[in-house]
Amino acid sequence: MDMNFQIVKLVENAKKGDRTAMERLVDSFHDDIFRMVYYRTRSQMDAEDLTQEIFMKMLKKLPVLKDAGKFKPWLFSIALNRVKDFHRKKRILIFLGTTMQIDNDRQTPAKDGDNPEDCLMRKEFWKHFHRFARILSRREREIFLLRFVDYLGIREIAQVLKKSESTVKTHLYRAVKKFRQNEEFRDLFKGEL
Amino acid sequence: MKNKDMHLNHNGLIVSVVDENDLTSGNREHLFTCSICKGEKEQLEKELKNFGLMAKKFAPLPRKKIILFPETSRNSWLRRPVYAAGFAVALLMIGLWWYQSVQVPQKNMTAELLLETEKDRQLMTEIFALEDNVLPDSCLFVSKGDYSYLDEEFMDFVIPVAKIQNNDGYFLYLKQKSMLMA
Ligand SMILES: [Zn+2]
Numbered sequence: 001m002d003m004n005f006q007i008v009k010l011v012e013n014a015k016k017g018d019r020t021a022m023e024r025l026v027d028s029f030h031d032d033i034f035r036m037v038y039y040r041t042r043s044q045m046d047a048e049d050l051t052q053e054i055f056m057k058m059l060k061k062l063p064v065l066k067d068a069g070k071f072k073p074w075l076f077s078i079a080l081n082r083v084k085d086f087h088r089k090k091r092i093l094i095f096l097g098t099t100m101q102i103d104n105d106r107q108t109p110a111k112d113g114d115n116p117e118d119c120l121m122r123k124e125f126w127k128h129f130h131r132f133a134r135i136l137s138r139r140e141r142e143i144f145l146l147r148f149v150d151y152l153g154i155r156e157i158a159q160v161l162k163k164s165e166s167t168v169k170t171h172l173y174r175a176v177k178k179f180r181q182n183e184e185f186r187d188l189f190k191g192e193l
Numbered sequence: 194m195k196n197k198d199m200h201l202n203h204n205g206l207i208v209s210v211v212d213e214n215d216l217t218s219g220n221r222e223h224l225f226t227c228s229i230c231k232g233e234k235e236q237l238e239k240e241l242k243n244f245g246l247m248a249k250k251f252a253p254l255p256r257k258k259i260i261l262f263p264e265t266s267r268n269s270w271l272r273r274p275v276y277a278a279g280f281a282v283a284l285l286m287i288g289l290w291w292y293q294s295v296q297v298p299q300k301n302m303t304a305e306l307l308l309e310t311e312k313d314r315q316l317m318t319e320i321f322a323l324e325d326n327v328l329p330d331s332c333l334f335v336s337k338g339d340y341s342y343l344d345e346e347f348m349d350f351v352i353p354v355a356k357i358q359n360n361d362g363y364f365l366y367l368k369q370k371s372m373l374m375a
Contacts, residue, residue: 039252047255169212189239190240
């Protein structure tokens with residue numbers, strides 16, 4: 001059975017209150033949403049907590065989702081809003097001096113079986129990732145990540161951001177242009193993985 | 194030179210990566226036939242794909258499972274806030290009752306014991322005081338002082354006492370005493 005069709009069936013059943021369907025939906029998107037949040041927070045703990053909240057919100061709002069076919073962009077828009085809210089609150093707390101941006105927060109925990117070389121590569125990657133993300137505008141960054149690390153299509157991104165497809169493409173075009181001009185960053189991805 | 198015979202420029206290449214359908218028909222036609230432009234496009238696409246793969250590779254996996262339906266909403270009556278609050282109050286009441294019935298008497302018993310010990314101590318002090326001062330307090334001022342120099346001989350001289358051998362002798366002694374006082 002086609003994956004998208006399966007998801008649509010699960011969404012329809014979940015909307016009717018089928019708990020198993022709800023749990024299977026979560027299983028299908030858990031890793032994607034967790035990673036999506038992690039790329040934007042760079043903290044495993046925050047990503048885990050936010051992912052839990054996102055799925056609780058999904059559960060709460062599911063009855064008002066009109067088109068089951070748009071579940072994925074709908075879920076990603078919940079996630080993106082939650083991440084934005086998280087950063088907004090964090091900025092306020094930093095501004096008020098009640099919290100500090102701690103570098104440790106942005107450290108990536110080692111994966112099992114990581115050798116020192118992998119560890120070094122991982123650090124290098126996130127350093128360059130962060131540096132590149134900073135040369136993009138907020139909108140360019142948002143769209144570039146949704147397209148190339150979250151694997152959403154142009155139409156889906158337009159649905160997530162509630163923008164026209166041409167607007168999405170304009171920002172994506174600019175972001176890809178900056179990517180192509182950044183030789184140092186591109187060098188990381190030239191070989192075979 | 195027609196558009197389709199020209200290599201894609203930098204912008205054309207990026208447009209082809211973002212959405213190939215947005216290329217002009219001439220560019221699209223060229224891309225279809227030119228291995229150089231196709232190679233450049235594929236290289237850029239590969240780098241972007243590797244970017245995504247590397248991000249995924251270097252991101253951790255979630256350790257926590259998503260809990261959609263916490264145990265609280267299931268059977269356990271104890272986990273419902275109202276019941277839990279009631280249960281807590283009941284526990285508190287039992288705790289208070291226990292405290293009063295066990296802890297407080299224990300405290301009283303200790304207090305009573307201490308009081309009795311203190312009374313005993315006072316009594317003993319009084320007894321020791323009586324042993325030291327047999328005269329009542331009001332007469333102490335008369336007897337105060339050291340009388341060790343008044344030996345037995347002197348006392349016999351002041352108050353001659355008959356040797357009491359028997360009851361008769363005792364009466365004799367009383368007779369003598371009453372004669373002296375008369
Ligand atoms: Zn060409």
